[in-house]
Amino acid sequence: MQTAPPVPRRVTRPRADALRNRERIVTAAREMFVEFGPEVPFDEIARRAGVGNATVYRNFPDRDALAREVVCWVMDRTAEDAERALAESGDAFEALSHFVHAAADERISALCPMAASAFDEHHPDLEAARERVERLIVELMDRARAAGQLRPDIGVGDLMIAVAQLSRPPAGTGCVSLDRFVHRHLQLFLDGLRAPARSELPGTAATMEDLRQS
Missing domain, CATH: 1.10.10.60 (Homeodomain-like)
Incomplete structure (x- = not known):
C-alpha cells in the first residue's frame, strides 16, 4: 500500500x-x-x-522577559554604533570617540542595573548580544592602540565603566535633565585616553570579566 x-x-x-x-x-x-x-x-x-x-x-x-529584551535591544544598538565607527575611514581614535558618544546616547548607564537583576544573565540571547558588543569594542580599541593613539594601560572594562558612570545617573534620578552635561564630560574622559599618557595609572586595566564578577 x-x-x-x-x-x-x-x-x-x-x-x-x-x-x-x-x-x-x-x-x-x-x-x-x-x-x-x-x-x-x-x-x-x-x-x-x-x-x-x-x-x-x-x-x-513577565517583567524579566521584557527587561531582558530591552537590555538586548540596547546592546544590539550599541553594537551597531560600534560597527558604524569601525566602518569609518581615517583617524582610529576619532572612530573610538564617535562610538563612545553614541553609546552614551543609548543610555546604557540607566539600563545597566537591569543586567544584574533577577533575570537569567546567562540567557543565550543576552550572552550573544554581550559577546557581539565586547568583540566590537575590543576591535575599536585595538585599532586605536595599534595607531599609537590610545594609551596601552586601558582595558575594555575601563572604557565601559567610564561610559556608564559618565553618561547618565541611575534611572529615575532625574537623568534626563542632566543630558546637557554628558558629552562634555565624556570628551574630558576621552582626552585622558590619548597616547602618549601624561601619568601612570594605579592598579591594573579592568576587563569585562571583572565587571561581570563585581
Missing part, C-alpha cells in the same frame, strides 16, 4: 502589525525604565506604547 507524501508544514511568521507592536512596547519600556526605573507598571508601558495590556503580556509574560 502506497503511503501519502508528507504534508509540508506551514511556517508561520509574525504579522507586520505584531512586529510593530512588539517594537513599540520595547521602545516605550526602554524610555520608561530610564525615566522611572525597571519597576514601572506594565499598564503605564502599554499606555505609552499605544497598545492594550493583553498585547504587552502576549509578547512578554
